[in-house]
Amino acid sequence: MNLPYAEPYKIKMVEYIKKSTVEQRKEWIKEADYNLFNLSSDKVFIDLLTDSGTGAMSNNQWAAMMSGDESYAGSSSFLKLKEVVKKITGFSHFLPTHQGRAAENVLFSAIVKEGDIIPGNSHFDTTKGHIEFRKATAIDCTINEAFDTSVIHPFKGNVDLEKLKKVLKENSKEKIPFVILTITCNSSGGQPVSMQNVKEVSSVCKSFNIPLYFDSARFAENAYFIKKREKGYEDKTIKEIAKELFSYGDGMTMSAKKDGLVNMGGFIALNDEEVYKKATVYNIMFEGFITYGGMNGRDMAALAVGLDEATEFVYLESRIGQVSYLGEKLIELDIPVQHPIGGHAIFIDANKFVPTIPRNEYRAQALAIELYILGGIRGVEIGTVLADRDPFTRKNRYPELELVRLAIPRRTYSQNHMDYIVAVLKNIHDTRDQAKTGYRIIDEAPIMRHFTVKFEKI
Ligand code: F0G
Numbered sequence: 001m002n003l004p005y006a007e008p009y010k011i012k013m014v015e016y017i018k019k020s021t022v023e024q025r026k027e028w029i030k031e032a033d034y035n036l037f038n039l040s041s042d043k044v045f046i047d048l049l050t051d052s053g054t055g056a057m058s059n060n061q062w063a064a065m066m067s068g069d070e071s072y073a074g075s076s077s078f079l080k081l082k083e084v085v086k087k088i089t090g091f092s093h094f095l096p097t098h099q100g101r102a103a104e105n106v107l108f109s110a111i112v113k114e115g116d117i118i119p120g121n122s123h124f125d126t127t128k129g130h131i132e133f134r135k136a137t138a139i140d141c142t143i144n145e146a147f148d149t150s151v152i153h154p155f156k157g158n159v160d161l162e163k164l165k166k167v168l169k170e171n172s173k174e175k176i177p178f179v180i181l182t183i184t185c186n187s188s189g190g191q192p193v194s195m196q197n198v199k200e201v202s203s204v205c206k207s208f209n210i211p212l213y214f215d216s217a218r219f220a221e222n223a224y225f226i227k228k229r230e231k232g233y234e235d236k237t238i239k240e241i242a243k244e245l246f247s248y249g250d251g252m253t254m255s256a257k258k259d260g261l262v263n264m265g266g267f268i269a270l271n272d273e274e275v276y277k278k279a280t281v282y283n284i285m286f287e288g289f290i291t292y293g294g295m296n297g298r299d300m301a302a303l304a305v306g307l308d309e310a311t312e313f314v315y316l317e318s319r320i321g322q323v324s325y326l327g328e329k330l331i332e333l334d335i336p337v338q339h340p341i342g343g344h345a346i347f348i349d350a351n352k353f354v355p356t357i358p359r360n361e362y363r364a365q366a367l368a369i370e371l372y373i374l375g376g377i378r379g380v381e382i383g384t385v386l387a388d389r390d391p392f393t394r395k396n397r398y399p400e401l402e403l404v405r406l407a408i409p410r411r412t413y414s415q416n417h418m419d420y421i422v423a424v425l426k427n428i429h430d431t432r433d434q435a436k437t438g439y440r441i442i443d444e445a446p447i448m449r450h451f452t453v454k455f456e457k458i
Contacts, residue, residue, distance in 0.1 A: 005321040008314045009411065012059065018042050025373050033454035034369055034439055036378050045376030046417055048406040051344045052217075053099075053257035053264055055410030058309060061261065061302040068298025071291075077300040078291040081267075084304045088239060088311060089216075089246045091269035093276035095283050098294025099266040100217055100255025101126035102287055107213075107253055107268050109286075110278035111177040112136050119167045120180035120215075121159050122146070122187035125386055127180065127215055127253075129448050132391050139167050146188040147400040149338045149349040154229040155194040156338075157185030157222075159201050168208045179205050182215040183222040183245070187382065189403070190218065190323075190342025192225035195233065195245060202248035211250040211272070219245070219252075220259040221343030224316040238311045251275070258344065261306030261410060265295050319343075323408050326418040333422070335429050338403070345407040348425075350383065354435050359384065361438025361458055364402040367428070370435070371404065375424030379406045385441075386450045 020028075020043060032038035041047060047054065069075040082094045097103040108130045112118065116136035123131070123138045131138045141163040146156040159181065168176065181201060184192045205212040223241040227233050233241055246252065251270025256262050268283075270276055280290055287294040295303075309315055320343055327341030336352035350364035357363035364383035371377050380386075383402035390397050406421065439455040 005318055007318050007411075009058070017045055017047075019045055020376055022373060025376060029369060029372055030457075033442075034365070034457065035450075035453055035455065036368060036372060036380065037451050039372075039378065043376075044372075044378045046413065046421060047378050048345075048408060048421075049378045049380050051258060051407040051409050052255065053262070054412065055261055055263075056412050057261060057263070057302060057306070058411075060309070061305045064301040064305045065298040068296060068301040070297040073289055073291055075291055075297045075300065077297040077304070081300045081304040084307050085267065085269050088242055088307055089252060089269050090243050091246065091251060091271055093268075093270050093273070095268045095276070095279055095290060096293035096295050096300060097266040097268065097283065097287050099257060099264060100215075100253060101130065101266075102294060103253035103255070103266045103268045104130040104215075106279050106282045106286060107251075107270075107275075108134060109282040110275055113177075115175060116177055117167065117171050117175050118178065118180055119164055119176070121157055121182055121185050121193065123180065124182055124186050124215060124217075125388075125448065125450075127182070133447065141167065142185065142188055146185070146191060149189075149336060149347070149352070149401065152339050154192075154225070154340065155197060156188055156191035156340075156342075157183065157193040158197040159193070161200055161204060164201065164204055168204065168210065173209060176208075176210050178211040178213045178250070180213050180215055181249070182217075184218045184225070184343045186217070186344075188401075189338035189347040190221070190344045191338070192222045192229075192343065194230050195226050195241070196230065198245055198248050212248065213270075214246065214249050214252040216246075216252040217255040217258040218343055219254075220310045220316060221320060223311070224313070224320055225343065227313070238313055238316060242311055256303050256306070258410075259307075259310045260303045261310050262299060262303045265299050265303050267293070319410055322413075322415070322418065325415065326406070326408070326421060329418070329422045330425060333426050333429065335425055338401075345405045347382065347401075348379075348404040348406070350402040350404055353429070354432055356433065356436055357438045359398060359402065360396070361440070362455070363438055364404050365455070366435065366438040368404045369439070370428055371424065374428060375421070377406070377421055377424060379404045381405075381450065385453060388447060388449055391447075 114135040121142040145153040256265035336349040338347035365381040387397040443454040
């Protein structure tokens with residue numbers, strides 16, 4: 001008999017989570033204006049809203065916190081972190097920020113201007129938000145396979161080189177400050193980018209003399225998929241793969257709340273001295289001095305350990321193994337999910353799950369609400385609500401995919417929790433034909449509306 005994977009850790013501390021009834025949750029979600037972000041966490045049983053900053057730190061990370069150096073300038077925790085970042089990414093300059101979007105804000109302030117175009121593979125919403133906020137445009141060049149959840153492709157985060165070349169040919173170089181590759185690609189389902197594709201994108205960028213940056217929030221998970229799926233990488237370590245991958249680019253932004261295994265933090269790492277100098281000014285203005293950039297010394301200390309742990313195979317095997325365990329069980333039940341299963345989350349295809357709910361009634365949001373009411377499980381809509389309105393026409397943008405994301409926090413939930421999620425989803429799936437109506441928006445912000453939007457039930 002093949003041995004199943006088992007967690008390469010044991011539990012030293014537990015945190016109780018609260019159970020509730022369907023009746024209570026119906027009341028609570030109504031009071032929250034049907035926005036899952038408005039629920040207090042004690043009203044949630046299994047919280048899959050995000051894998052960002054919600055993971056469990058190891059004993060070694062907690063131990064490192066005690067040695068954090070809180071000096072304003074020249075903290076030894078900063079120097080330690082800088083050394084680890086250099087070792088893992090190879091980039092020569094390093095700026096800490098308080099989280100990933102802050103890294104975007106600082107870097108984009110330095111290099112993005114009005115009218116610019118930034119091609120990439122399904123930019124994450126904060127990335128796109130920071131681009132559009134500067135009156136620039138994000139152009140999605142992801143391969144078409146990514147937009148059909150039933151197509152099996154090992155690297156659905158890949159860039160379509162023809163789409164990319166077209167954008168680079170049709171626009172002047174001055175308008176394209178960089179190309180951004182999101183690894184793994186969150187918006188298309190936590191899907192990886194292959195090393196081959198990274199190399200090809202890099203060489204296209206070089207031929208147009210345009211820098212390549214990585215949005216690296218889940219770079220270790222991406223490296224794991226390369227090891228498992230790409231020929232020639234079977235025997236390489238995760239650290240070797242990550243280092244090679246970064247060697248094809250000019251820099252990166254990082255949300256350390258994911259593959260940094262910490263609850264808060266981020267950074268920029270890059271090679272170009274001029275860009276670094278410009279970004280430094282914005283870092284001081286927006287984040288803090290360059291040797292802490294919005295992070296506590298203790299958080300930098302924990303991040304240095306976290307980056308090292310996250311790039312170990314044994315950790316990644318159980319991390320991605322757990323996500324895949326949940327995904328495979330749902331596939332067995334014919335529940336439509338993005339195939340193959342991505343690194344950090346399950347993406348349920350609401351267009352296939354509840355086609356009976358009209359699209360302009362936010363069917364993925366409706367499904368996420370049902371999952372909360374019936375199981376106390378909090379996922380998140382990745383569909384029309386998240387896609388925001390077109391900044392020029394102010395019309396709803398209907399993305400190709402209408403998804404509910406169940407993001408799995410790192411080292412946090414057990415296999416029994418996964419089985420519970422499967423059972424709740426099966427019950428909803430069995431009665432899905434009865435779902436006919438969704439929700440109407442009654443209040444929304446002009447940008448990134450999903451955090452604060454209010455709905456009413458139709
Ligand atoms: N890039 C990617 C690919 C992300 O997934 C995120 C955050 C960010 C950048 C921004 O980083 O949150 O530290 O400011 N994603 C979270 C999520 C919020 O739930 O997927 P941040």
